[in-house]
Each structure stands twice: as C-alpha cells, then as structure tokens.
Amino acid sequence: MVRNDYQSPDLQGYYGEFGGAYIPEMLQRNVTELREKxxxxxQEPDFQAExxxxxxxxxxRPTPLFKAERLSEEYQTQIYLKREDLCHTGAHKINxxxxxxxxxxxLGKTRIIAETGAGQHGVATATVCALKGLECIVYMGEKDIERQAPNVARMKMLGAKVVxxxxxxxxxKDATNEAIRDWINHPENTHYIIGSVVGPHPYPDMVARFQSVISKEMKAQLLEQTGSALPTHVIACVGGGSNAAGAFYHFLNEPSVKLVAVEAAGKGVSSGMSAATTQLGSVGILHGSKSLLMQTEDGQVVEPHSISAGLDxxxxxxxxxxxxxxxxxxxxxxxxxxxxDAAFHVSKTxxxxxxxxxxxxxxxLGQLNLKPTDRVVICLSGRGDKDLATYMNSGKMNL
Incomplete structure (x- = not known):
C-alpha cells in the first residue's frame, strides 16, 4: 500500500516523524508568516504566470532529457540525463x-540572505537578487570560498556580498549557522532563501515544490521519447537533497519507480571523514528541523567530509x-x-x-543490476566548471 504522505508534509510540517519547526522565538513571526502564506x-495565477x-x-526550461547512448551501451540499459547543468547559472538551484x-x-521583504556550499545556490540567489534589484548577502564557509573561487567571483560580480x-x-553547516544568526538579527525586512529541502517548515516543502518542475518535465519528456511517463529508476545525489527532491517529487507515490539517492561517503563511510548521513546518522535537530544527522552520543554535530562542497x-x-x-x-x-572516477568517465564518454x-x-550505476528494458534517469544537477581546480589537482588529469 502506498503511503500518501511522501510528497507533502502534514500541517505541522512532518514527513512521518521528521520535519517540524524548531526555531528561536525571534524567528517565530517570520516562519509563521511564511507558513501561513x-x-x-x-497558487495565485499572477505568481504562477511570472x-x-x-x-x-x-x-x-524545459531542460533537455538526453539519452546517453554510450553509457547506455556500457551498462546494457537505457540511461537518460536530465540536463539541469544547462539551466542559467549552471545548476538546478535557480528553480x-x-x-x-x-x-x-x-511578502514585502527588501533584503535577501542565503547560505551556500558549492556556491551554486549562492550564485543563483545573487542572480535573482540582481534581476529584481534586492540587496543580497551570501554566507559561505571559509574552506568552501577557497575551493569554489570561480563561484565566489560570480557572486561578487552579480553584486552580492559574500561573508x-x-x-x-x-x-x-557553519554558513547556515551564520545565515540563521543574521535572520534573527534582521527579522523585519529580511527573507532567508534556504537552498535545500532543509530548515524549519515550510522550507522543505516549499523548496521541493519549486524544484518539482524537474520531475514534471521528466514525465512529459519520457512519455514523448519512450511511450511511458514513468522511469524504472531515478538517481540523484543527496546532501540536503533539493535536486533529489525535485527529481523524485512526481514519482514519490509511484511504487514502480525506484528512487536512488546517493550520499557522499568521503574517505569511506567508516573513515571518520564522511557525509553519509543515513548510514552514520541518528534522529536529532539541526537548523530548525528534526531529521537524521551525524552526531555524537551527547548530541554534538560531527563534522562531515566530502570532496564536493555541496554534499559536505x-x-x-x-x-x-x-x-x-x-x-x-x-x-x-x-x-x-x-x-x-565517475566525473572523468562521464566527461570522456x-x-x-x-x-x-x-x-x-x-x-x-554498476551497483543497480540494471536490465536492458530499464529506463534510468540521472538528475545531472550541475556542470563541472566550478570543480575544474579539484579535477586538475586530482592526479587523474592527462596534462
């Protein structure tokens, strides 16, 4: 029997036992206003139209659904790539x-704040603030600023202040903490654009709804290309999980569709340098919601590690x-x-x-026992320009 609550949370913002809004008193007004409105x-026609x-x-949009012929041949199945890397700014974050x-x-807000890891959400936030003429402050971890220098430059060129x-x-994690502190100090005129399906209710639902355009397009494109609107598998990377939420959204209540989320194991799940939350985490509260997180027995957050800033x-x-x-x-x-290895392989294939x-x-892909008749869609959530320095320093580049 299909549960009917996979797609939307209950009125208190819970998906099963996870979700809710665990926030300081200073943010109650902002979050309540968001939740109520x-x-x-x-759903207003003018909003939908714009x-x-x-x-x-x-x-x-719509971004292409591209059949990857060489990968399909290699894995003896049918592999399609949902090309979110072709969105303006180079990733799904702009949706x-x-x-x-x-x-x-x-809501009458004039000042926008955001957090960013890989920098794509920061760039996407700076982009829309420039488009609409609003002040933009982006919080970014000092380590991420170093490893994502191109995106930092893009944010500054777009007029954002990068803190x-x-x-x-x-x-x-630390950038998110700083953004929340800012919001507490500027509750009147500031809207916090959270970049993933995390944070207090209604953010997880709101972000998933905006990103659901990904799976909405997938269904129409698959129907046109294959005669079936349903894939057999949808694969997406997961940190907080916004591209995965968008890619899964319209298939959540379709039990025939296998939803495959891929976390960052870092140096190895058991290495002490990982970000594989579902394997290492336990129930706790982080950044305003109850979820799974990596923490010590006394509730201290364990520092994650991933080579990819967006999954860290x-x-x-x-x-x-x-x-x-x-x-x-x-x-x-x-x-x-x-x-x-996968990045270099896909690039060359x-x-x-x-x-x-x-x-x-x-x-x-090699772990899924795929059949020739399977229809596998991978959410290609972003392009690799921002990671070229990491790729060049990996020792795998043929220089």
Missing amino acids: YLQIM FAHLLKEYVG NTIGQILLAIQ PATSGSKTL YPGIGPMHAHLFQSGRGVFLSATDEEAL EGIIPALETSHAFSV
Missing part, C-alpha cells in the same frame, strides 16, 4: 531561487529521512575517489563535464 501566494515565464525565458524571490517580494563563515569546519553537510532533509526510514528510497553512497556532486550519482 506560502501556499496561497504560490514563475513560469521566468523559468522558460530566463532559466531556459528554487526564482520561486523564493517572487515570494519574498510578495565567510570561520567557525567549525568552515563549510556549509552533516544532515539530510526531512523528506529524505522519511524516504530512507520507510524504505521508499534506496540510499547508497560514493567515496571521493569513486566520484572523481558523453562529452559532459558534471559537477562533483552529480558525479556521485553516476558512480552507482
């Missing part, structure tokens, strides 16, 4: 920031925690080395340089 605003217009004319900037304007997070591991996060969104716990989703992991995050998704 987001669905109403998103959102659709910008996705088409500015972002460049959500377009939606949230329109929402923020409707380094210098505490903890100096990565995505110690938790997972509540929707994904529910998919894991219920068994609806299959959660695998890939090490840094496996992701690097299909002429597409994927982001390091996406490379984790490609790396599990």
